[in-house]
Amino acid sequence: MNAGTSYDYTIYFVNVPANKLELWFWMESDRLLNPVFREFYSEREVVHEERRMRTDSTPTGKFQEQFDALFWQSSPYSWPVVGWPSDLEGITREEALEFFGLYYAPNNLTAALVGDFDPAEAKALAEQYFGRLRQGDRAAPQPRTREMPQLGEKRMTAYAETNPAVTIRYHGVPDGHVDEPALVVLGQILSGRTGRLYKALVEEQEVATNASGGQAGYKFEGMFVLRGTAKEGRTPEEVEQALYAEIERLKTEPVSARELQKVKNQNAASNFRALRANFALMNQLLVREAYRGWETINTDPALYDAVTIEDITRVVNTYFEPENRAVAVYYRQESDEAPDPRLAGLDAQERQQVGQMMAMMQEMDAEQLGQFVAQIEQMGAQAPPENQDMVQAVLEIVQERLAAAGGGR
């Protein structure tokens, strides 16, 4: 049992033994009919902890959030799903109940059951339990604000604890747009071990260690994303240019018939694979119903199978213009602090070691710092000549700290 919220929907799911189907109907309909929101304010703290866990305390979470806010100008997709901290700290139980009344009304809900049960019995139980729910006083409003066309390229340069990498987003099409199948197939042609990006950037040019691309279509807007991680010694900008070169090539050179057929063969197999697990099937039905209707699980495959070489060339020439993109460039952040001139002569590995020692020093009191100085001096006496620079740098720093802590000689 759990729940999850995306930009366009919230899904509550549960896995019950076959004989407990009615229990699920009882619990779920009661939850919708008689919400209480007990422990609301402690749960609000919990959501803030979830935000700290997934966004604030991960190496790139904060930057991805900022890139979303940069990429979407007017669309509500610029907001993080979990919420900004100030919103999390401010929301009241009354506001949540009002939201619930509007969006959790039966005219806004879909349920999907997958597994070992009798459909006639399930339908009767649905009438009995969910038939009690009252329609909302007014229909849940659809978002009014749509994304404005982007007029100029946007860039974010981030220093994070991550490998140097680049992410490029182009404003594109939402789920169900007539061009979506061609863009999805384009993403498949670009990605994977035998995809164009891996072959060109990783194997031939040796500029990246991975590279991929793909269409992401939400309910109201969409985008096409290209990504690559720089190989050691290469820069994110080199990866960025290599990604553009592959897109430019596609504007004039059509993809081969075999590349397209390979993707279609893979789609034929994955249409079956998607049906293997009950949970995945349930999830697909619900997400599709939230977008364009659950029946698209049956009707979409033909649309993807109909994509032609000309379709691919056309969409590449429609959506991939520089003024329509946003670029996030990540560099590795070596340390929290500004570059220290005393470390100038050290190599990256030595700088890192010194950085760690500095972090440890922050927790030491004057006595411990004094002992540390003695240890460093002892180390220095035994260290080989090539390490003397590092020893001196550490010694200088630790003595400075010691003076600040009120000790020292």
Add this chain to the structure above:
Amino acid sequence: MTVRHDGRVTAGAVVALVLAVGLAAPPVYAQAIPPHPTDLSYERLSFTAPVASDHRHELTNGVVGFVVEDHELPLVSIALTVRTGSYLDAPDKIGVASLTGSQMRAGGTTSVSASDFDEQADFLAAQIGSGVGGTSGSANLNCLTKDLDACLDLFFDMLRNPGFDEDRLALAKSRSIQQMERRNDATASIEGREWARLMRGEVHFSTSSRTRPGVEGITRDDLVAFHRRYYHPGNFIFSVSGDVETAAILAELERRLADWPVGTEAVPPVPAPAFTPRPGLYLVDKADVNQGRVSIGHLGTTRDNPDRYKLLVMNDILGGGGFSARLLTRIRSDEGLAYSASSNFGVGVYYDGVFRAGFQSRSETVARATAIVFEEIERIRTEPVEEEELSNSISYFVETFSRNFSSAGSTAGLFAGDEYTGRDPAYLAAYRDNIAAVTADDVLDVAQRYLDPEQLVIFVVGNLEAILAGDPEHPEFSLEGLSPGEVVRIPLPDPFTMEYPNP
């Protein structure tokens, strides 16, 4: 679910209930809705588990294969378990085992180039994989039934004649080194690594890390030698599931293995760690995060321990059972101190597992949430659990037992895993009875014998200045006060050499 063989979902047993507006006439109910869910009555859940011996087959060369047929979709899965593991790596060449596993798939074969192999597999829409983990190797194939023969050609060529392409190996080594650079970035990866070292010590395969010099020294010859030594039918267990006829696939395996000699060299056993965790408070500073990650625990026991069912129920009530478990109820639902909080009492296959309780909380409340974990460990050791907690836990295990067999692939995989680790499959038949027999006295007994507050290791990674300062509104909680032993600060290692600074 009902899926026609063409892959279209039909309106049979898949029900999408669009809760339409305007159910104008109130429907006539067969029965009234009971006021409380405890008033509902249920049919007895009858589930008969598949039996391993019904699916176990021995080829003429002695190789064991499990076959579980499932003709719902036109897909076949073949999984191979190989008696090997990274525990067999030489200390100065950590990474040979795992690179052998991955490069068998990535490096082509002696007659098909790496890129041609990839291209053929992708064009056939075949999922082919290979890997070596800590205590076993694996290879797998999933493909459409109509392409099985061509896919088996690729699969067996990979298993028997891997090419270990030099360029692909160089690429894998460079990626491995790039991944090392990220070792100290995420607090979650620091937590996993340091917790393992605190439980297993530094000289055990489970805590041996690849290093830059080690990986740079690995050559194609190392991979060829590792493959030659361990990859032969004598070390193989197959599990086949999906759209196959048992007799036909067994004949196919027979034919494809016929001229591959069964090696006789014994594979050394998996070594147990020669280390006893030292109770205390261990700290890693990561100044730029606002949440601390906490692990609390000590050693667990082994899988063949007859107390394991009692331990399973005990841990479920303490912290394993999600929202109904005590740790999440108190730390999350009551206090709002963490998004997740849980515990696991590990039962190891080859040596003692690890008991670990863990959570993440903002820096100021780390000590307060840690105190709750200690209180709950103490409570389950001193008071019998409530009858309701016990019966809920037992029902959970009994009624979700069938999930072990939720697909033909998971059933075949379970049987193959037990065969590989030499576990008598009789435990499956007795599982639900063994769980149902656990009493509140049993839970108290195992909690007293297997949870030891004096032996607990507390490990925290996060912004130590803020974490140790604690919560100004609750100064009574301090990590140092809870620690049953010394306080040790662990520096971050050099991510490439894995050497720890020793000031």
